[in-house]
Amino acid sequence: MSPETRTVVVERELPHPPEKLWRALTQPHLIAEWLMQNDFAPAAGHRFTLKGEWGGVLDCEVLTVEPNRTLAYTWNHAHSDPAFALNSTVTFTLTPTATGTHLRMEQSGFNPTQKQAFGGATLGWRKFLDNLAALLARAGS
């Protein structure tokens, strides 16, 4: 079975100018406050990691940096079992509006069996969801 690309889009209207949002997306100490611990730098080709509270590590590489407009980086999670790995790209697009900024996040990627990912993991769900995934696999549904 060939891997299938999937896309997640989450958008939000923010009552703040793009310049300010850009700082929150690109300054490591600010990224740490809303996303994860990191060693990000706003330079294409820069490799960095995002470290989740649950101990997981994401391997990332900056792909696109257009100040106040577009930021893209890879969002990969290595795992010895390919079914648990995720290779994806995250793109943030900022569009100025009359009242602030429209933020669009698009994540596209592969997860060969769709069995696993780590979304929601920071909320302490990982173990529980792993158990559920195992249950589902056993139930064959």
Next chain:
Amino acid sequence: MPTATPDTLFRTLADPTRRAIFERLCREGEQTVVAITARAKISQPAVSKHLGVLKRAGLVRGRHEGRETHYSAQLRALAPLIDWTSRMTGFWQSRFDALEDLLKRMDQ
């Protein structure tokens, strides 16, 4: 069969007692309220209330037999939580909430 959103599923399973009841039905199969209550540390009305919430989320199903209702887990209802796209959507929604909080603090 209602199809619950990941939000509803997370909220339903966020309660540890409710989650324990659901996990037991998953592990041990169909059970009556009386059987579940015998091992839970809460009253029968409380167990029934939790079962009602699980049922509304589509996570359990009740089967009437005589005067008793037998409850079983509906694993298919969990599918939205296993699909990575649903889970990432929930993840980004919660991260954007945190981002909004941060942007407010940056004003000060």
